[in-house]
Amino acid sequence: MHNNIIRHIRKFLEINEIEVETVNKYLERHQFKKKEFILQEQKVCKNLYFVEKGCLRMYFINKKGVEQITQFALDGWWISDHQSFMNNSPSDYYIQTIEESTIVSINNQDLDKLLIELPHLEEYFRIIMQKAVASAQHRSKLLYEMSKEEFYFHFSTSFPEFMVRVPQYMIASYLGLTPEYLSELRKKNL
Amino acid sequence: MHNNIIRHIRKFLEINEIEVETVNKYLERHQFKKKEFILQEQKVCKNLYFVEKGCLRMYFINKKGVEQITQFALDGWWISDHQSFMNNSPSDYYIQTIEESTIVSINNQDLDKLLIELPHLEEYFRIIMQKAVASAQHRSKLLYEMSKEEFYFHFSTSFPEFMVRVPQYMIASYLGLTPEYLSELRKKNL
DNA sequence: CGGTCTCTTGACGGAGTTCAAAGCTAGTGG
């Protein structure tokens, strides 16, 4: 068993072996095959998900009936529909594996219990949330200042590992452009 | 003195009068006139800012030398450049008052001290960060599924108070469209 | 090797930008 979640927590704060046991008590760990669903539309997103290994996409179905990807998550990333998670409201999203993946999840009540038992960990979750806010701000700034062409080149040079692990039409969807236009951009820059 | 920040904290958790004193010890409260700067580009964003009363905008200067607004903050909202705040790195942004405003701020070291003295409050900051993530996700979804026209009408009906407090060219900038096109949309829908 | 996904090509169209100029509005100082 890889224990990347514990390693991830230890990047931000120190926890001893007894505390590790407590954490593990509340976490669930699941193995998913390629293209399995972790969250389906209309269901409440009951968990925060941590990708120990693998690759996920989060998407919704737009008015035209087309899948619109809003986020990816690779090894070591947290992902969730936070609106749904916090309010126990039905989600608009699907979360699905792109590759075979190992996912750690924790639901709202268990998170509460864990944080009561180990108040120490509030800091960890505060920090990862704050980092999520920072990266949302950063992404939003890129969207404001770049054309779709620039955004594509920025993305492909910043995250080359995505380009090999994720099919192009998914990247196009995430970047908010059509597969046709993405193809044109690729040709332009070979 | 209005104490909206304490009222805001009490929406999420209970704190007694002694704890209120501790919180107040670490917070600074400043009064700003219209168009005063709270953060300047190149400076490190040393604080988290809470708007007790008033209205702020956050913007950067794009390649063409034009101000690009990325966020507003009204009464009861937190705002910051989180990247700069967390890493002590120089910011790309300006934060400026649109109206006369009362701003509460806390810097990184004082936040640490406050949270050591009152670990209880970690939860408050975790929750407000999580809510910020949720609203970033929501905003991003809107951007994916709406045309600029739809986005404008959505915004103007969802936040009518903005339309009266903030000049149109700022709303246009925030929505990512030109003042000319915004004007066209307004005419279309009178 | 056949069929279903995925990626590419090219013609065309439209949402939204750019530029230039004129009409308004509101804040400032006299």
Added chain:
DNA sequence: CCACTAGCTTTGAACTCCGTCAAGAGACCG
């Protein structure tokens, strides 16, 4: 309290980035 000016908003014409549609070429899986 009025007049002036700088800044904000509107108009219209030309243009461009990027989406749509349709069809063909690969690529992958059973």
